[in-house]
Amino acid sequence: MVLFIVVLLGACARFAGLGAPPKMIFDEIYYARTAREYLTGQPIHEWTHPPLSKVLVAAGIRVFGFDPWGWRFAPAVAGTLVIPVMYVLGTRLFRSERLGVTAAVLTALDSMLLVESRIAKPEAFLTLFLGGAYAYWWASVRSGRVGFLYLAGALAGAAMATKWTGGAGLAILAITSVIAWRRGELPWRARHLIRALVVVPIALYASAYIPHFVRGESIADLLRLHVQMFQYHHKLVAEHPYASAWWTWPLLLRPMWYHYEAAGGIMTGVFAVGNPILWWSILPAMLYVALRAVRHRATTDLFLILAFCIGYLPYAFIGRLLFVYHMVPALIPAFLATASALHGLGRRFGPAVPLAYAIAAAAVLVFQSPVLAAVPVPQTWLRWWTWMRTWV
Numbered sequence: 001m002v003l004f005i006v007v008l009l010g011a012c013a014r015f016a017g018l019g020a021p022p023k024m025i026f027d028e029i030y031y032a033r034t035a036r037e038y039l040t041g042q043p044i045h046e047w048t049h050p051p052l053s054k055v056l057v058a059a060g061i062r063v064f065g066f067d068p069w070g071w072r073f074a075p076a077v078a079g080t081l082v083i084p085v086m087y088v089l090g091t092r093l094f095r096s097e098r099l100g101v102t103a104a105v106l107t108a109l110d111s112m113l114l115v116e117s118r119i120a121k122p123e124a125f126l127t128l129f130l131g132g133a134y135a136y137w138w139a140s141v142r143s144g145r146v147g148f149l150y151l152a153g154a155l156a157g158a159a160m161a162t163k164w165t166g167g168a169g170l171a172i173l174a175i176t177s178v179i180a181w182r183r184g185e186l187p188w189r190a191r192h193l194i195r196a197l198v199v200v201p202i203a204l205y206a207s208a209y210i211p212h213f214v215r216g217e218s219i220a221d222l223l224r225l226h227v228q229m230f231q232y233h234h235k236l237v238a239e240h241p242y243a244s245a246w247w248t249w250p251l252l253l254r255p256m257w258y259h260y261e262a263a264g265g266i267m268t269g270v271f272a273v274g275n276p277i278l279w280w281s282i283l284p285a286m287l288y289v290a291l292r293a294v295r296h297r298a299t300t301d302l303f304l305i306l307a308f309c310i311g312y313l314p315y316a317f318i319g320r321l322l323f324v325y326h327m328v329p330a331l332i333p334a335f336l337a338t339a340s341a342l343h344g345l346g347r348r349f350g351p352a353v354p355l356a357y358a359i360a361a362a363a364v365l366v367f368q369s370p371v372l373a374a375v376p377v378p379q380t381w382l383r384w385w386t387w388m389r390t391w392v
Contacts, residue, residue, distance in 0.1 A: 002101055003084065003087055003101055003104055006101070006104050006105055006108050007080065007083050007084055007104070007108070009108065010079075010080055010083045010107075010108040013108075013114055013373075014079050014080050014114065014117045014118060015080075016373070017373050017374070017375070018068065018069055018072050018073070018076055018118060019067070019068040019069045019072075020068070020268070020373065020374040020375070021068070021259055021261070021268055021270070021374045022067075022068055023068070024071075024120075025119065025258050025259040025270060026121070026259065027119075027120075027121050028119060028120045028121070030045060030046040031046060031053065031054055031057055031071075031120045031121055031122070032057060032061075032066075032071035032120045033045050033046070034046040034047075035054045035057035035058035035060075035061055035071060035120070036061055036066050038051070038054060038055060038058045038211055039058050039061060039062060041215060047225060047228070047229065048229055048232050049164070049229070050160070050161045050162060050163065050164065050205070050208055051161070051208050051209060051211060051212070052125065052158060052162045052208040053122035053125045053126075053162045053163075055208065055211060056078070056125060057071050057074050057075070060072070060073030060074040071120040072118055072119060072120055074120075074125075075116070075118070075119060075120055075121065075124040075125065076117050076118060076124075078117065078124040078125045078127075078128045079113060079116060079117020079118070079124040079127075079128075080117065081128055082107055082113065082117075082124070082128050082131055083104050083107050083108050084104065085128060085131040086100075086103045086104045086106075086131055086332070086335065087100040087101060087103060087104035088100065088135045088139070089131055089134050089138065089336065090102065090103035090104070090339060092138035092139045092141075092142050093134075093138050093300055093303070093304075093336060094336075094339075094340065095142070096343075098343070099339050099340060099343055102339040102342060102343065102354065102358075103335055105358055106278060106335040106338055106339060106358075106361070107331075107335055109275055109277075109278065109358070109361040109362055109365050110274060110275045110279075110331065110335070110365075111271075111273055111274055111275040111364075111365055111368050111372055112272060112273065112274040112275070112279075112324075112325065112327075112331070113127070113328065113331065114372055114373075115258070115270060115271070115272045115273075115372050116272070116325060116328060118270075118373065119258060119270070121325075122162050122163050123329075125158075125162045126159055126163050126165070126166055126328070127328055127329055127331070127332065129155045129156070129158040129159035129162060129169075130155075130156070130159045130166060130169045130311075130329050130332060131332050132155040133152045133155035133159060133169050134152070134169070134172075134173070134303075134332065135152075136148045136152035136155060137152040137173050137176070137177075140152060140187075140188070141180065141185065141186065141187070144187035144188075146187075146188050146192050146196075149188060149192060149193070149196045150192075150195070150196045152173060152196065152197075153170075153173075153195075153196035153197050153198075153199075153200035153201050153204075154200050154201070154204050156169045156170045156173060156197070156201050157201030157202065157203070157204030157205045158204055158208075160201060160204075160205050161204060161205045161207075161208035164229075164233075165326075168311050168314070168329070169311075169329075170197060170201055172303070172306050172307045172310050172311070173197055174197055175306055175310075176299070176302070176303045176306060177193055177197065179299055179302055180299050181193075183299065185299060234320075236320040236321060237320075238320075238321050239321070240321055240323070242254065242255075242257065242323060242324075243321050243322060243323060244256075244322060244323060244324050245322070246312070246313075246315035246316050246318075246322060246326075248324075249312075249324050249326070249327040250280070250282045250327070251279075251280070252273060252274055252276055252279050252280070253388070253390050254324060254390050254391075255271060255272055255273035255324055255391055256271075256273075256323060256324060257269060257270070257271055257272070258270040258271070258272050259374060262379045265379050265380075266376050266377070266378065267377060267378070267379040267381075267382060268374040268375070268376050269371040269374060269382075269385075270371070270372065270373070270374050271368070271371040271372060272324065272325055273324075273368065273391070274327075275361055275368070276364060276387070277357070277360050277361040277364050278335070278338065278361055281338050282331075282334040282337075282338065284341070285334065285337040285338040285340070285341040286308055286333075286334065286337050288337065288340070288341040288344070289301050289304050289305060289337045289340060289341070290305055293305060303333075304333045304337050305333075307330075307332065308330055308333040308334060308337070311329045311330040311333065312327065312330040342354040342357055367384075367385075368385060370385075371385045
């Protein structure tokens with residue numbers, strides 16, 4: 001019942017007023033436009049990332065039309081599904097329904113995940129596919145059902161077909177599989193691992209390009225496209241007022257405004273900012289898990305550390321333009337670690353501690369909601385949401 005309520009409230013937050021603002025904002029000018037081009041057969045405008053997210057956005061446009069509701073529908077569905085996926089992942093990972101519910105609650109209360117679910121961008125899809133891949137992998141380990149392993153590989157391939165950074169999910173599953181295999185914790189043979197984590201993801205990634213084959217493109221065309229994609233990201237030199245360094249993201253030193261308009265003393269805004277209660281807990285929670293891993297070396301803790309480090313730390317070595325939303329996939333292990341840390345605090349100091357934490361996070365989310373969903377408010381209220389000078 002608690003999970004149902006959490007998912008319902010999360011869905012309401014994602015779909016309520018989904019058409020606001022009533023125009024393209026931030027990267028929607030690339031993704032929404034390209035989604036329509038897949039439907040109409042026009043030349044593809046956004047080609048720097050794999051096509052899956054744009055094809056999914058196109059499905060919403062096909063049903064609801066080329067308007068804000070249409071191009072934001074699929075991300076809102078994906079962002080809603082992330083909540084129960086985190087419940088499944090937490091339940092299978094920790095073998096605890098309570099921890100699964102806690103992970104789902106934290107996911108539903110995060111401001112950044114809410115914003116990314118209400119805009120035509122890839123992050124909601126990427127988070128859903130990675131979370132689903134991890135959840136099915138752990139379900140396969142716990143149940144011994146090899147079919148879950150293949151589903152994990154398929155979703156990892158879908159993550160890579162959304163953004164190349166989704167390939168980190170495959171690396172995380174492969175390394176965790178090796179660790180678990182050496183410990184005798186895997187119930188399947190090596191051939192299943194190779195098929196599920198190599199063959200299936202490659203097949204899924206390739207299938208995302210079916211719309212390109214339908215348009216008459218050849219394999220040679222797609223190979224040239226991949227070379228151009230690599231060269232674009234490798235050589236990108238650009239500036240943006242809301243660019244931020246990787247180390248600033250957990251501290252929320254430089255969130256970004258996807259949209260801001262003011263007229264007649266009234267403003268509307270979409271502020272891509274994490275819930276400070278949650279984000280400022282990420283590094284302490286990961287430290288908690290790391291210290292526990294040193295003592296017990298549990299595969300679950302090693303997985304969380306791997307998933308966070310591989311999903312986050314490589315950005316320290318990337319020289320191109322970066323933004324705070326690149327942190328989003330790392331929120332999966334971060335919120336699982338936070339749920340585990342809260343559970344530990346609850347056992348030591350009583351259940352009031354995690355309950356108070358959740359109430360505080362919910363209060364902050366409600367407080368931030370006008371600038372997460374472009375609700376018209378007096379322009380003078382802006383000072384209430386800009387807690388630091390760098391937030392402007």
